[in-house]
Amino acid sequence: MRPDARHFLLLQLARQLRSGLRRPGDILNPLIFFLMVVTLFPLGLGPDPQRLAELAPGIFWVVALLSSLTVSGRLFASDFEDGSLEQLMLAPTPFVLSAMTEVIAHWLMSGVTLTLVSPVFAVMLNMPTQAIPTLMFSLLLGTLCLSLVGAIGAGLTVGLRRGGMLLALLIIPLTVPILVFGTSAVTEAARGYDGSAWLALMAAFALVGLLLAPLAIAAGLKISIDG
Amino acid sequence: MGDEAGLLLAAREVGIERGYRQLLVGVNLEVKPGDLWQLTGANGAGKTSFLRALAGLASLGVSGEINCHQPTLYQGHLPGLKPLLSAVENLRWHPSGGIDTDIEGIYAALAGVGLAGHETTPVHSLSAGQQRRVGLARLWLTDAPLWLLDEPFTAIDVAGAAMLEAQIIAHCRTGGAVVFTSHQPNRMAEQLQQLDLSQYAP
Numbered sequence: 001m002r003p004d005a006r007h008f009l010l011l012q013l014a015r016q017l018r019s020g021l022r023r024p025g026d027i028l029n030p031l032i033f034f035l036m037v038v039t040l041f042p043l044g045l046g047p048d049p050q051r052l053a054e055l056a057p058g059i060f061w062v063v064a065l066l067s068s069l070t071v072s073g074r075l076f077a078s079d080f081e082d083g084s085l086e087q088l089m090l091a092p093t094p095f096v097l098s099a100m101t102e103v104i105a106h107w108l109m110s111g112v113t114l115t116l117v118s119p120v121f122a123v124m125l126n127m128p129t130q131a132i133p134t135l136m137f138s139l140l141l142g143t144l145c146l147s148l149v150g151a152i153g154a155g156l157t158v159g160l161r162r163g164g165m166l167l168a169l170l171i172i173p174l175t176v177p178i179l180v181f182g183t184s185a186v187t188e189a190a191r192g193y194d195g196s197a198w199l200a201l202m203a204a205f206a207l208v209g210l211l212l213a214p215l216a217i218a219a220g221l222k223i224s225i226d227g
Numbered sequence: 228m229g230d231e232a233g234l235l236l237a238a239r240e241v242g243i244e245r246g247y248r249q250l251l252v253g254v255n256l257e258v259k260p261g262d263l264w265q266l267t268g269a270n271g272a273g274k275t276s277f278l279r280a281l282a283g284l285a286s287l288g289v290s291g292e293i294n295c296h297q298p299t300l301y302q303g304h305l306p307g308l309k310p311l312l313s314a315v316e317n318l319r320w321h322p323s324g325g326i327d328t329d330i331e332g333i334y335a336a337l338a339g340v341g342l343a344g345h346e347t348t349p350v351h352s353l354s355a356g357q358q359r360r361v362g363l364a365r366l367w368l369t370d371a372p373l374w375l376l377d378e379p380f381t382a383i384d385v386a387g388a389a390m391l392e393a394q395i396i397a398h399c400r401t402g403g404a405v406v407f408t409s410h411q412p413n414r415m416a417e418q419l420q421q422l423d424l425s426q427y428a429p
Contacts, residue, residue: 011319011320012320015309015312015316015319015320018312018316019309019311019312022311022312022349023311078309081305082305082306082307082308082309082310083303083304083305083306083307083308084307084308084309086284086301086303086305086307087301087307089283089284090282090283090284090299090301092298223287225284226284226285226286226287227287
């Protein structure tokens with residue numbers, strides 16, 4: 001009768017995804033935000049295609065970072081408010097794993113969707129086509145890192161009334177390496193070189209994050225629930 | 228641990244401090260199979276804080292020793308339900324104390340709390356009392372021996388309260404135990420043991 005840990009986590013993932021898909025706005029709005037900000041750059045910088053192409057990797061990554069910041073603040077909010085987090089904490093399944101499942105569900109609905117539509121934005125910014133595979137791969141890894149780092153901040157600030165700004169201040173410094181690696185990989189690829197060294201660094205960052213972030217996330221959530 | 232054999236929960240000399248204010252000092256509680264405990268006390272006496280400490284949700288500001296030896300079902304003020312999911316979808320997932328996720332069991336439990344016909348309605352379109360009932364349907368599904376219920380009778384109508392009382396009594400008769408807080412009078416006086424938390428204010 002008692003579901004084992006893996007079965008339980010799969011059920012939880014399905015629950016999160018199903019609940020998320022019932023509110024498609026939460027998934028689409030960050031993408032629309034991305035689209036709007038990307039449109040602002042040609043307006044602000046002037047419509048010179050050459051110049052845009054040069055700046056595209058940097059623009060892309062800064063906007064990706066900001067859009068992930070806007071959504072990760074709400075990562076645990078609904079589960080905190082409806083009591084699901086309390087129940088997760090009492091579960092026989094380790095809280096570190098179930099908190100991680102929440103982050104993965106969030107990443108699937110934010111980072112992965114952004115990765116899938118990113119070629120459209122790349123074309124809008126006149127990015128060379130040969131850079132697009134690298135861009136997508138770097139986004140896939142990078143958004144995972146951003147979700148993990150964002151979740152640490154979200155876990156700590158979920159109990160606060162106005163945690164949004166605090167969250168940004170907490171996690172922006174931690175996301176600098178991701179921005180550097182991501183921009184470098186895409187810039188190299190756009191110039192026709194091989195960006196895989198940077199991608200390897202990002203993958204290493206993601207792996208270390210997968211290993212260590214859950215501990216910090218679970219600890220932060222416990223403090224938030226305790227208050 | 229000889230003296231603890233058979234206890235579902237033992238709390239010794241528990242003190243609770245919240246926001247630089249000591250709420251409780253030296254509370255002792257031993258819960259044996261078959262026990263039905265009601266925590267009483269005025270608003271702000273620390274009933275919810277004490278129950279959360281028993282469940283293991285709170286540890287900051289909690290002193291003393293709390294030993295819980297058994298899987299526990301905790302149902303607090305927050306329902307733990309996703310508003311966009313239906314009652315059945317919500318009940319398929321529940322971690323605390325292990326829940327039967329068998330679909331027929333869930334339909335039976337929902338019928339048990341008087342929600343037959345509302346199984347696939349999204350929870351947000353149910354009334355407050357009905358939402359409480361969806362949460363309480365877990366009592367029909369769980370195999371956890373110890374239940375910790377915070378104000379289970381809130382927003383529940385008379386018939387619902389009678390059903391809930393019957394389920395609580397049935398659980399205690401089959402070797403389970405329940406610790407709950409409530410302000411409403413109830414008809415479970417025969418088995419009921421009361422712990423008045425206002426006695427333990429410093």
